[in-house]
Amino acid sequence: AQSVTQPDIHITVSEGASLELRCNYSYGATPYLFWYVQSPGQGLQLLLKYFSGDTLVQGIKGFEAEFKRSQSSFNLRKPSVHWSDAAEYFCAVVPLITGGGNKLTFGTGTQLKVEL
């Protein structure tokens, strides 16, 4: 079955440390890939997206993500985490097929806690 997996439910990092959030997908062809962030009590904000081309994509707030076709992964990274990055992070995909329309399928999310 087609799916998006975020294997880490909770992650805690110290402020200033590096961060990597994992995302794996299971689709026949490479889908369109997104990372969204949800701060407490807020809606979702797009961090970055991958449609094609360079496999390392830059996003807002100093985040980047790398698409690895061989691993079916799209991991989110940040070299130095700030306390304000504490939030829930969602990986999402849109299948690259006619009829996939514009429907996002989300992973279950990773809750990031930042220790000062």
Add this chain to the structure above:
Amino acid sequence: DVKVTQSSRYLVKRTGEKVFLECVQDMDHENMFWYRQDPGLGLRLIYFSYDVKMKEKGDIPEGYSVSREKKERFSLILESASTNQTSMYLCASSLARGGLAGGIIDIQYFGAGTRLSVL
């Protein structure tokens, strides 16, 4: 900036009530979506619409219906609210046409959410 506005941030309703959740977007987007968000389950698509008066079922449409009479407004309706519909509901919109015609993939913009409690 795109703005997606959900009419209520918090809502408390009783079992059996008919509930309306309203969503308005101000960027002339064709596509609009309703999701529910539950801990450990992420976001799940309830219904979406790619044009006025058009709607398609998402992954979990049971117990819900929708209405899109105007392009900018997309309403989610709980015909008879039940306690298992207590959840966070998120509305989103995007520019490009979706549905069976496929088309250009565009970013979805989200509202701040409505936290619904059904007692």
